[in-house]
Amino acid sequence: MTTAGEPDGTRDEEDRAGGVRTALTGLTTRGRSFLAAGAAAAVCAYVLGQGDLLRVGLLLGVLPLVCATVLYRTRHRVAGSRRLEPGRVPAGSEARVHLRVENISRLPTGLLMLQDRVPYVLGPRPRFVLDRVEPAGRREVSYRVRSDLRGRYPLGPLQLRLADPFGMCELTRSFSTRDTLTVIPRVEPLPPVRFGGGATGYGEGRRRSPALAGEDDVIPRGYRYGDDLRRVHWRSTARHGELMVRREEQPQRARCSVLLDTRGIAHEGAGPDSAFEWAVSGAASVLMHLLERGLSVRLLTDTGSVVPGEGAEGFAGAGQESADAAGTLMDTLAVIDHSDGTDLSAAHEVLRGGSEGLLVAFFGELDEEQAELAGRMRRHGGTAVAFVLDDASWRHESLSILDDASWQHEPAGPGAGPDRAEERLTTLREAGWTAVKVPRGVPLEELWRSADRQRAGLAPAGGEGAR
Structure with a gap:
């Protein structure tokens, strides 16, 4: 408040x-x-x-x-306050703004007109007329705001129009404080699939304990003041010539990187129903789902930026950090926009120097060169799942999402088409990706299950994502 x-x-x-x-x-x-x-x-x-x-x-x-x-x-004897419930709301949902006006003078006020400034995206500007407010009295009013577009929207400043009892004079006072409403992407609940085949770094938070490993598997470290002498590893001490101790039991959390392709040339259209907004919402849904499953996650974009960016290699979400990591990720996705980049090389550099783990990518339109570069992003032994937006169905809004054959044979423009899209999917699959085509209107939950079936070898190569 x-x-x-x-x-x-x-x-x-x-x-x-x-x-x-x-x-x-x-x-x-x-x-x-x-x-x-x-x-x-x-x-x-x-x-x-x-x-x-x-x-x-x-x-x-x-x-x-x-x-x-x-x-x-x-006129300076009137105080106002604003309270948001909640301060962070998904796109398409409503938030309530509570306004309170308090008369802190010894005299009653006259007629008051209360007005709050809000962006046009959130709705009409709210106005309230307040009758006489007694000394030390207060009045509370509220209004609702809603936006289908994610972003950060300023609220305020609050304005008061004061009038005397005779209606001779009206003065407007603007308070200096402002609030910010954060509209985050929609998050869809996802089923707890495991991507059959034993994905490296994915599951119920796999744990490794050196203390439970065999004698030859122990990785010792140098003795530190205060270490328990019962943990001294004598064989390593004799080998290194200095006192060595067994490492503490260290749970290793499974990791996941979610790659979001934000290149402006890879996405067409704008608005809440555009392909780019679907990709942002999909990335948010996957990140929240994996955080709830106990994984350490990070958001990676084509520019090479990593969010949250703290901890080892930018991963976050362990224990008490989960709530903070979720807030940071959602705040970032609330304002993320198209980049000016033309390739995925920066993201490839980040992934090439990182550790193995689950990789989930949301790609826009890929040409042959970028599809090959994306194929090299998958590390040996790791699981990689790609959701590739199908330009043909997203470019034509009149296309029926219930007819699979229609969008598979609809031309997407000069040099594009179903054959080209299938070539990109084939390139990714040959590189070891689980590649799923994303037609317009298909829920992410269904695509998520389709990726699991394809990973397990239960789905045909060309039928992912279609209803």
């Missing part, structure tokens, strides 16, 4: 210097009419020599000025 506080001292001094001008600019039509009528009555009283008319003119002219002065001097 953030509180909209008082303006800083410099701004306060500027406000005092221009207080008269500020107060006069806040006069309403009624206030300006009273002021004009008072001036006219004073002039007529002077010309006609009527003292009573002069007193009436002074009353008419002074009333709006007094109202403006009182309103101006008391």
Whole structure:
């Protein structure tokens, strides 16, 4: 929750210097009419020599000025706050914004108009009219925001329009504090498949314990002050000529890298139903699924950037770090956008120098060169699963997702087509990938199961992902 506080001292001094001008600019039509009528009555009283008319003119002219002065001097006595529930919401879901206005002065306020600034993507600008607020009183209102587009959206500043009881003057106050609503990608629940064939580094968090290994398999280390002498490994001590001890039992967590192809040339279209948004949502779903299964994960893009980027080789998610890692990953995917890159070489360099483990990739359009480069990303002995977006079905929105044969024979544009797409899939499969074609409208859950069946050898080579 953030509180909209008082303006800083410099701004306060500027406000005092221009207080008269500020107060006069806040006069309403009624206030300006009273002021004009008072001036006219004073002039007529002077010309006609009527003292009573002069007193009436002074009353008419002074009333709006007094109202403006009182309103101006008391306008800094109102505090406002904003609270988001929740601050991070999936695309297409609603968040509620709670606003609270508190009168911290000794005088009641007049009519208040409360307005909060929100981006047009989140909906219309909310406005509320609040009646008289008693001294030390408060009013609470709320509104809902929703966006189908992921991103980080600023909320605020909060604005208050204050009016005096006579309606002579209205002043608008803007608070300086802002909040940010993070709209993250949609996350689909995935079944707990194991990709039959015993994927290296994938499973229920495989553990290796040197303490339980054979005598010849023990990897000792140098003695450190405070080590238990009962763990001294005498054979290694004699071999190295210094005191060596057995390593502590160290569980080794299974690892997974999720590669997201963000190249602008590999994806066409925009909006919540575009191919790129599907790939971002798919990467988020896989990352969250694997974190829940107890794996250490990292997000890798075609630019070579690694998220979270901490720990060994950028992996995170062990124990208490899981929640922090999930938040970091989702915040990154909320704002990720197309890159200007044209190839996958940077991602290949990161994977080439890393350790084995499960690799899940979401590719856009691949030419022959990039398909061969992607094929070399799979490390020997590791399991690699690729979801390749089928441009033919994503480019034609009118295509029926229930008719498999239709999108397989629909041309995707100059130089592209089903034969070319199948060639890219064949290239990946020959390199050891489990490659799945992603037509428009097929749920990720079904593609996830299809990849498992293909890995186990239960699915035909060309039928992955189709309903």
